Amino acid sequence: MPVRNYTYYDYTISLCPTCLSRVGAKIIIEDEQVFMTKNCPDHGFFKTLIATDVDYYKNIRNYNKASETPLKFDNEVHYGCPYDCGLCVDHEQHSCLSIVEVTDRCNLTCPTCYAMSSPHYGRHRSLEEIEQMFDKIVESEGEPDVVQISGGEPTIHPDFFKILDIAKTKPIKHLMLNTNGIRIANDPGFAEQLATYAPEFEIYLQFDSFRPSVLEKFRGKDLTDVRKKAIDKLNALNLSTTLVVVLEKGTNDDEIGKILEYALQQRCVRGVTFQPVEIAGRNATDAQQHKMTLTEVRQEILNQYSLLDPHDIIPVPC
Structure with missing residues (x-):
């Protein structure tokens, strides 16, 4: 047969x-x-x-646990997943990490941006809209574990620090700021003011490569000096920071070990996030050539960084 x-x-x-x-x-x-x-x-x-790793793919299911549902569902099922927006009653899980996009605009026009952000795209959300978003999260989560303020580039919002003030009035356990670091690097006193929101506050800092050519490909300009100045300031303040690395196969995946070694030497850095590039928005990358699966990222971490072994890299249930 x-x-x-x-x-x-x-x-x-x-x-x-x-x-x-x-x-x-x-x-x-x-x-x-x-x-x-x-x-x-x-x-x-x-x-x-x-x-690319069959055994690991099968093993990750062993980390499943009973779902934690939201305290309140946002809407009813009309068309079925994925066509209904928000948390409908069919959702199996609450929001592990909620992202509040305070602006569409950005001070960069990154070729890799899946959100199409730029200095002229979209608008800034009003403080009223932003507070409503925070309240909606609290309504469904009670005490949200993690809320990330994002955009666009959130630090260019004209009421940026008022947004942080509003967030700090809510019962949010941990607040993150997703940023490219330009204002941290270039604006006197900006990093110091951010530090006043610690503890339970973290910088989620764009950090893709040590090579200018890669930064120009991903971000449209060489941000090497910006990254160094921003991290120097964050180190001086010991302000909790996660380095966020967009990965593209054949472009910067050979830098994984070097980035981890660098992160370990920085006083402020608490973690590194590796994100395979999203083939969407402005990004016209050839998916067949440059796409990386998470199992490939995991294997490259093991190949390039000797301090970790396979048992160290596991899924984290929410």
Whole structure:
């Protein structure tokens, strides 16, 4: 009897990448890798690599736990996932990390930006709108574990510190600021004022590479000096910081170990986040050539950084 060249592993729901129609999808194991396959009646067959380490992919399910639901659901089911916006009653999980986008605008025009942010795109949210967003999170979470203030570039909002003041009146356990670091580096007194919001406050700092050519590719300009000045100021204040690295295969994935070594030497740095580049927005990267799966990121960490072994890198249930 004929045998398929793959092993069926699971079934899920996905979207057609062309028309965004909901389609069924199979998770299969083929050639020691994990793929998602799906078929759209109008646009045909699609196959996507989702993991390069089969054993690890299977093992991460052992970290599942009973879901924690929101205190309040936002809306009812009208069209079904993913077409209903917000937390509907079908959601299995509460918001582990809530992001409040206070502005669409940015002081950069990054070629990799999935949000299309720029100095002229969109608008700043009003303080009233922003407080409503905070209140909506509190309504569903009670005491939110983590809320991240983001954008665009949130530090260019004309009422930026008023936003932080509002956030600090809410029962938020940990507040994060997602920033490219330009104002921290260049504005006298800015970092010092940020430090007044500690503890339970953290800088989520863009940090992609040590190579100017990579920064120019990702951010549209060489931000080497900006990064150094910002981290020097954060070190002086010992203000809790996470370095955030956009990864693109063949561009900066060979710097993972060097970035981890650097982070370990910085007084302010508490962690490093590696984010594979999002093929969306302004980013026209060839997904087949540059996409990195999380299992590939994990393997490169192990290959390049000897202080960690496979048992150190595990999923964190929310």
